Amino acid sequence: xxxxxxxxxxxxxxxxxxxxxxxxxxxxxxxxxxxxxxxxxxxxxxxxxxxxxxxxxxxxxxxxxxxxxxxxxxxxxxxxxxxxxxxxxxxxxxxxxxxxxxxxxxxxxxxxxxxxxxxxxxxxxxxxxxxxxxxxxxxxxxxxxxxxxxxxxxxxxxxxxxxxxxxxxxxxxxxxxxxxxxxxxxxxxxxxxxxxxxxxxxxxxxxxxxxxxxxxxxxxxxxxxxxxxxxxxxxxxxxxxxxxxxxxxxxxxxxxxxxxxxxxxxxxxxxxxxxxxxxxxxxx
Numbered sequence: 604x605x606x607x608x609x610x611x612x613x614x615x616x617x618x619x620x621x622x623x624x625x626x627x628x629x630x631x632x633x634x635x636x637x638x639x640x641x642x643x644x645x646x647x648x649x650x651x652x653x654x655x656x657x658x659x660x661x662x663x664x665x666x667x668x669x670x671x672x673x674x675x676x677x678x679x680x681x682x683x684x685x686x687x688x689x690x691x692x693x694x695x696x697x698x699x700x701x702x703x704x705x706x707x708x709x710x711x712x713x714x715x716x717x718x719x720x721x722x723x724x725x726x727x728x729x730x731x732x733x734x735x736x737x738x739x740x741x742x743x744x745x746x747x748x749x750x751x752x753x754x755x756x757x758x759x760x761x762x763x764x765x766x767x768x769x770x771x772x773x774x775x776x777x778x779x780x781x782x783x784x785x786x787x788x789x790x791x792x793x794x795x796x797x798x799x800x801x802x803x804x805x806x807x808x809x810x811x812x813x814x815x816x817x818x819x820x821x822x823x824x825x826x827x828x829x830x831x832x833x834x835x836x837x838x839x840x841x842x843x844x845x846x847x848x849x850x851x852x853x854x855x856x857x858x859x860x861x862x863x864x865x866x867x868x869x870x871x872x873x874x875x876x877x878x879x880x881x882x883x884x885x886x887x
Contacts (some may be wrong), residue, residue: 629813632845633685634886638678641885647671650857656868666874667701680721684755688721690732691745711743720745722753758802767813774801792823792831803845810841817853829861833878847886854879 634640647669654662655814673695676799680688696711718733729745731737757777779798797819805812817839822832837853859874 606715627842629843629846633683634678634681636681638679638681638830639887642672642676643883644670644672644881648857648878649876650859652872652874655873657869658794661870664703666870666876667699669699669701671699672698679719682753684753687753688719689749689752690717690719690737692717713744716741716838718745720749720803721754722739722749727752769801769803771801773801773815787802791825792821794819795822796820797826799839802838812849813841815839815841817851819853824861826861826863828863829859829872831859833856833857845886848882848884850884851881 614731647667649665650660650665650668652662652664653660670810672693675694677690678686678688680686693711693716696714697708698711699706699708701707718737719728719730719732719734721728727728727746727749729737729742729749760771775798777886779794780801789819798817800816801819804813805814816836818834818836820832820834822830824830834857835853835854835855837851841847841850842849854877857876857878860872862869862871864870
């Protein structure tokens with residue numbers, strides 16, 4: 604999924620940096636050769652689906668979707684902007700769907716596999732851990748995840764050297780051009796609004812952490828005719844040392860509506876519910 608993929612790139616590039624009015628300041632230091640990172644991600648959607656025909660309700664059902672991932676990345680090569688070649692191993696990559704009819708779990712084929720992804724001016728070079736060619740489906744997923752590999756995030760350049768005060772908002776145009784901004788856009792879905800606002804520092808385990816408040820709105824059309832919209836808000840935590848992305852938590856309401864033709868019958872679909880995603884990262 605695009606959101607999770609782009610947040611992985613934020614982890615690898617260390618894509619938040621600034622000098623704060625309150626010491627200690629953020630110090631930008633992207634991951635270098637020999638460094639490693641571990642990412643644990645979970646995404647959930649819970650909603651009520653109703654199917655109607657000519658205004659008459661035919662079915663109501665509760666649906667739940669959950670995606671869980673645990674991956675480990677080792678930096679094989681890097682330059683001054685960050686990693687340019689990465690080894691990634693997918694420890695866990697599963698999806699679960701629960702409805703009134705029961706629960707169905709799916710294991711992604713990449714679970715248990717290791718890949719090497721490298722940036723070149725001509726495009727990404729992607730192989731398995733032995734250097735062999737991989738399948739088209741795996742390649743497409745990895746190209747989506749690592750589309751910003753070898754590139755410096757504009758958000759770093761914007762924040763580096765600036766002082767931040769409580770309540771200060773980051774420039775909207777910079778956010779949209781950043782990895783964070785692009786992560787919320789995909790085929791048929793557009794980013795209508797995204798704000799990032801500095802809140803405060805906190806201490807945890809002997810480290811200082813900057814907390815940013817994030818809000819966004821997205822909308823679009825999926826599956827050709829289903830309109831979707833969502834509003835999420837939450838927090839992003841960034842360590843001051845190295846400007847390492849530590850945690851992302853966002854949640855909020857989502858809606859879906861539209862029509863589909865099934866066996867000659869036009870059905871209207873409506874869904875309302877909530878979505879939540881959480882990313883946690885560790886570094887060595």
